Amino acid sequence: MSAARPAFSSALAHALKDALIAGIVAFGLFILLLGFLTDDQRGPLRLLSRPVLLASAVGIVFAGRFIVSVIYHYAAALRYWLALIWSMVCGAAIKFKWPLLAIMLIFAVIRIYYAPQTWPLTAVAVATVFIAVRFGLSAAFLMLAVLFPVAFYDNPYFLGIAIIALTYIMLGWGLNIVVGLAGLLDLGYVAFYAVGAYSYAIIAQTYGWSFWVCLPLAGLFAAFFGILLGFPVLRLRGDYLAIVTLAFGEIVRIVLLNWVTFTNGPNGIGSIPRASFFGIPFTAGDDGFAARFGLEFDPTHRTVFLFYVILALALLTNWVTIRLRKLPVGRAWEALREDEIAVRSLGINPTNTKLTAFAIGAMFGGFAGAFFATRQGFISPDSFTFPESALILAIVVLGGMGSQLGVAIAAIVVTASFELFREFEQFRLVIFGFGMVVIMVWRPRGLVSTRDPTAYLKERKTISVEHVAEGRG
Amino acid sequence: MSGTPILSLNALTMRFGGLLAIDDLSFEAKRGDITALIGPNGAGKTTVFNCITGFYRPTSGSIRVTRDDGKVFALEKLPDFKIAQRVHVARTFQNIRLFAGMTALENLLVAQHNTLMRKSGYTVFGLFGTPGYRSAEREAIELARHWLAKTQLIERADDPAGSLPYGAQRRLEIARAMCTNPVLLCLDEPAAGLNPRESDELNTLLRSIKNETPASILLIEHDMNVVMEISDRVIVLDHGKKISEGTPAFVRNDQKVIAAYLGVEEDAVDQAEAEVRA
Amino acid sequence: MSEPLLSIKGVSAYYGSIAALKGIDVEVMPGEIVTIIGANGAGKSTLMMTICGNPQARKGSIVFEGRDITHLPTYQIMRMKIAQSPEGRRIFPRMTVFENLQMGAATAEGGDFKSDLARVYSLFPILEQRSSQRGGTLSGGEQQMLSIGRALMSRPRLLLLDEPSLGLAPLIVRQIFTAIRELNQQEKLTIFLVEQNAFHALKLAHRGYVMVNGKIAMAGTGKELLEKPEVRSAYLEGGR
Numbered sequence: 001m002s003a004a005r006p007a008f009s010s011a012l013a014h015a016l017k018d019a020l021i022a023g024i025v026a027f028g029l030f031i032l033l034l035g036f037l038t039d040d041q042r043g044p045l046r047l048l049s050r051p052v053l054l055a056s057a058v059g060i061v062f063a064g065r066f067i068v069s070v071i072y073h074y075a076a077a078l079r080y081w082l083a084l085i086w087s088m089v090c091g092a093a094i095k096f097k098w099p100l101l102a103i104m105l106i107f108a109v110i111r112i113y114y115a116p117q118t119w120p121l122t123a124v125a126v127a128t129v130f131i132a133v134r135f136g137l138s139a140a141f142l143m144l145a146v147l148f149p150v151a152f153y154d155n156p157y158f159l160g161i162a163i164i165a166l167t168y169i170m171l172g173w174g175l176n177i178v179v180g181l182a183g184l185l186d187l188g189y190v191a192f193y194a195v196g197a198y199s200y201a202i203i204a205q206t207y208g209w210s211f212w213v214c215l216p217l218a219g220l221f222a223a224f225f226g227i228l229l230g231f232p233v234l235r236l237r238g239d240y241l242a243i244v245t246l247a248f249g250e251i252v253r254i255v256l257l258n259w260v261t262f263t264n265g266p267n268g269i270g271s272i273p274r275a276s277f278f279g280i281p282f283t284a285g286d287d288g289f290a291a292r293f294g295l296e297f298d299p300t301h302r303t304v305f306l307f308y309v310i311l312a313l314a315l316l317t318n319w320v321t322i323r324l325r326k327l328p329v330g331r332a333w334e335a336l337r338e339d340e341i342a343v344r345s346l347g348i349n350p351t352n353t354k355l356t357a358f359a360i361g362a363m364f365g366g367f368a369g370a371f372f373a374t375r376q377g378f379i380s381p382d383s384f385t386f387p388e389s390a391l392i393l394a395i396v397v398l399g400g401m402g403s404q405l406g407v408a409i410a411a412i413v414v415t416a417s418f419e420l421f422r423e424f425e426q427f428r429l430v431i432f433g434f435g436m437v438v439i440m441v442w443r444p445r446g447l448v449s450t451r452d453p454t455a456y457l458k459e460r461k462t463i464s465v466e467h468v469a470e471g472r473g
Numbered sequence: 474m475s476g477t478p479i480l481s482l483n484a485l486t487m488r489f490g491g492l493l494a495i496d497d498l499s500f501e502a503k504r505g506d507i508t509a510l511i512g513p514n515g516a517g518k519t520t521v522f523n524c525i526t527g528f529y530r531p532t533s534g535s536i537r538v539t540r541d542d543g544k545v546f547a548l549e550k551l552p553d554f555k556i557a558q559r560v561h562v563a564r565t566f567q568n569i570r571l572f573a574g575m576t577a578l579e580n581l582l583v584a585q586h587n588t589l590m591r592k593s594g595y596t597v598f599g600l601f602g603t604p605g606y607r608s609a610e611r612e613a614i615e616l617a618r619h620w621l622a623k624t625q626l627i628e629r630a631d632d633p634a635g636s637l638p639y640g641a642q643r644r645l646e647i648a649r650a651m652c653t654n655p656v657l658l659c660l661d662e663p664a665a666g667l668n669p670r671e672s673d674e675l676n677t678l679l680r681s682i683k684n685e686t687p688a689s690i691l692l693i694e695h696d697m698n699v700v701m702e703i704s705d706r707v708i709v710l711d712h713g714k715k716i717s718e719g720t721p722a723f724v725r726n727d728q729k730v731i732a733a734y735l736g737v738e739e740d741a742v743d744q745a746e747a748e749v750r751a
Numbered sequence: 752m753s754e755p756l757l758s759i760k761g762v763s764a765y766y767g768s769i770a771a772l773k774g775i776d777v778e779v780m781p782g783e784i785v786t787i788i789g790a791n792g793a794g795k796s797t798l799m800m801t802i803c804g805n806p807q808a809r810k811g812s813i814v815f816e817g818r819d820i821t822h823l824p825t826y827q828i829m830r831m832k833i834a835q836s837p838e839g840r841r842i843f844p845r846m847t848v849f850e851n852l853q854m855g856a857a858t859a860e861g862g863d864f865k866s867d868l869a870r871v872y873s874l875f876p877i878l879e880q881r882s883s884q885r886g887g888t889l890s891g892g893e894q895q896m897l898s899i900g901r902a903l904m905s906r907p908r909l910l911l912l913d914e915p916s917l918g919l920a921p922l923i924v925r926q927i928f929t930a931i932r933e934l935n936q937q938e939k940l941t942i943f944l945v946e947q948n949a950f951h952a953l954k955l956a957h958r959g960y961v962m963v964n965g966k967i968a969m970a971g972t973g974k975e976l977l978e979k980p981e982v983r984s985a986y987l988e989g990g991r
Contacts, residue, residue: 515890695892
């Protein structure tokens with residue numbers, strides 16, 4: 001009788017076999033791609049060989065597969081221990097939160113003492129951690145968002161990134177209604193973003209109405225398009241729904257590209273009226289914002305204003321979503337995701353439920369689009385391509401479908417890493433891919449893999465992800 | 474109105490391509506009764522259910538439901554959710570279709586969707602938290618609480634439906650159906666997988682539904698103990714046709730039914746063999 | 752005193768952090784019919800799934816035909832001539848009845864497909880009638896029959912049946928249990944079954960175990976358990 005634990009030697013043997021096969025496959029694939037190089041720079045076309053590169057590539061595949069195979073053999077045990085360590089760390093963090101906060105406070109004081117000019121940043125950091133400990137992660141995020149411009153006032157670059165991040169958070173929250181709550185796989189969300197942006201631009205340019213008037217109109221147009229998309233896809237499921245929504249996104253983009261008389265085609269629409277502080281423009285003149293409020297003119301004023309506008313819009317999206325979840329329509333969305341047949345058997349009209357999800361999700365996309373137009377001052381069909389839709393969907397899925405906090409974290413991670421890894425031009429995609437694999441192994445159902453119930457009799461117990469359906473449309 | 478049947482099927486036929494699943498079926502279910510639909514596997518029982526509840530559109534024939542106020546509905550023309558919404562016909566499923574990721578309470582609140590939608594002004598009032606909507610929500614939770622208590626699920630009200638043990642899930646599905654205030658409750662094998670004690674509890678629950686609510690019950694079941702104990706009337710199907718109907722005692726002893734479905738009691742076989750050998 | 756065909760010692764299994772099995776000891780001798788009865792949620796199906804490797808037992812050992820299968824992946828375990836008719840039937844809905852049975856025979860070595868097929872059809876004639884129909888179009892009870900038939904096609908040494916009578920008409924239930932008895936008597940097929948229908952199961956089985964909350968509460972021969980008052984009151988409803 002063999003031992004109860006998988007013998008290490010058998011794990012090694014298996015891993016060696018896997019690595020060997022992988023190495024052979026790699027050799028077959030790489031021999032032409034890497035092993036040989038065509039060169040026509042100096043004279044006629046000739047073939048150079050790169051045996052060292054080929055050997056190293058095959059070697060890396062061999063070694064990597066070997067390591068992965070050994071790890072995989074102990075996957076179950078590894079997962080168990082990792083989960084145990086993670087829960088211990090979280091438990092310790094929660095248990096010792098006040099001592100940890102005190103330590104952080106001491107470090108902060110020391111830092112300010114030695115580098116007084118960093119006091120806004122340090123103060124904000126400490127305050128955030130305090131709020132997180134006392135009131136929870138969501139409250140901390142909110143406070144951080146509100147105080148962000150204060151902390152980074154002299155860094156318009158970071159403010160710019162923050163505005164982008166908030167835009168994607170809003171888009172993520174909007175798509176979350178369709179994909180996360182209702183379980184409808186929408187791959188063409190960027191269409192509503194585009195409709196919002198273009199309708200804002202055209203209305204603002206043609207009629208000259210202020211941002212706050214054009215914004216609801218842009219949302220209305222986008223919602224209309226949401227219903228337009230909803231009708232033909234009502235009976236589609238899963239993959240078919242995804243493909244048709246993808247096509248819809250492309251159709252909108254191509255129409256925008258070709259309807260030159262209306263949308264100016266590939267040249268886009270420029271000189272979109274910039275945002276003003278409720279009528280007061282952000283210019284250097286005497287009627288400008290700075291003069292009116294007795295401040296020295298600073299182009300950052302507009303950026304800060306835009307920051308708070310997008311923050312308000314995002315918070316509106318969040319508030320509406322949270323409210324809707326507790327209302328019958330929101331529950332119907334989540335029930336639809338779980339089991340459409342059961343929903344029908346309870347007398348709920350699935351058509352209306354799906355259309356409502358599309359329309360409301362689209363509306364928030366439209367708002368985000370209008371904001372985008374006014375911030376950039378210029379829009380063109382190039383900004384509304386399929387990779388944008390895919391990115392927003394990735395944010396929703398990464399966040400953990402249905403979870404507001406998860407989507408926000410995911411949007412920040414994705415946006416921030418895009419910017420921060422700009423330096424690593426070549427390797428940015430490799431890092432991105434690696435990150436995706438890690439997430440898929442560690443958190444296959446998204447970062448925040450729990451669901452909060454919307455009503456409770458005695459106590460609110462969060463539901464772990466294994467019970468929650470993924471939604472097939 | 475108590476004389477008229479709640480449900481009446483007439484010459485119902487269901488064809489799937491070349492396959493004749495239901496063949497010219499007619500029967501009635503009396504108001505306030507518990508009517509059982511039994512028969513061998515593949516006889517077409519669930520197909521009948523799917524026709525009644527609108528998941529299939531019958532090839533021909535009619536299905537009529539007459540409410541207490543006299544209003545008659547022709548179900549063969551209505552889509553599934555309209556039958557549940559307008560006629561108040563509720564059903565459970567053979568394979569249990571709960572909203573697994575939602576709590577037991579939430580499942581019961583979803584069932585009250587239509588009422589709550591109206592009271593929330595189609596979401597608008599609800600969004601701003603008007604007192605009218607808030608009281609409607611409280612009432613809905615009370616109704617849910619009532620049915621959770623009736624099905625002994627109060628302790629698990631806040632647990633996700635998917636984590637409940639099998640017997641509890643079956644009871645929750647019935648509770649959810651009852652939260653739609655149905656006039657006709659269609660149960661598809663409610664006792665499947667229940668041990669004898671749980672079956673007894675099911676019998677008690679169904680009897681209390683029959684006596685305390687206006688609902689009439691139509692059920693498909695293989696567990697003869699349940700069928701014999703609580704049905705007022707039994708209809709037997711085989712190969713899509715009705716082969717017997719009557720009181721449980723009558724059907725129990727009908728030769729056609731024994732041959733096609735019940736089989737002879739093993740004790741009776743042993744006894745007969747003993748007699749032959751003697 | 753022969754070696755047990757299947758020997759489960761001190762097995763504990765978890766779903767996440769919840770213990771579903773807490774130190775189970777079960778033995779199945781070759782040629783026996785052993786049954787596990789118990790309330791819903793007691794862990795009977797979990798035990799069956801743990802034997803097949805999903806979830807894997809975190810503690811204890813499972814030995815089949817002298818080989819330790821506790822940590823083997825499921826596909827390897829099934830290749831060792833263990834066949835299962837799982838909870839929830841799990842037939843292939845888009846494949847025909849015939850194709851489902853073909854899939855079952857995939858791991859049958861040295862078997863005669865035609866005669867195995869004939870045997871399944873004689874047990875469940877309705878499957879022969881519906882042999883070119885898609886599995887998903889069968890009624891619930893017919894799917895149950897198909898699931899059992901598919902398990903039989905692989906010519907197993909050990910047949911695991913999870914609630915074989917679920918959703919079946921009384922006549923068919925009798926047929927199945929008769930068929931199980933025949934398979935056991937004529938071909939010495941060892942059968943391990945989980946059943947809600949305690950009466951039929953205990954009448955049929957040589958030995959039985961009663962499971963309560965993830966532990967074995969009682970063990971004995973079928974007859975012994977049938978007579979025990981605790982078993983009668985909890986699972987047999989006063990001996991129906």
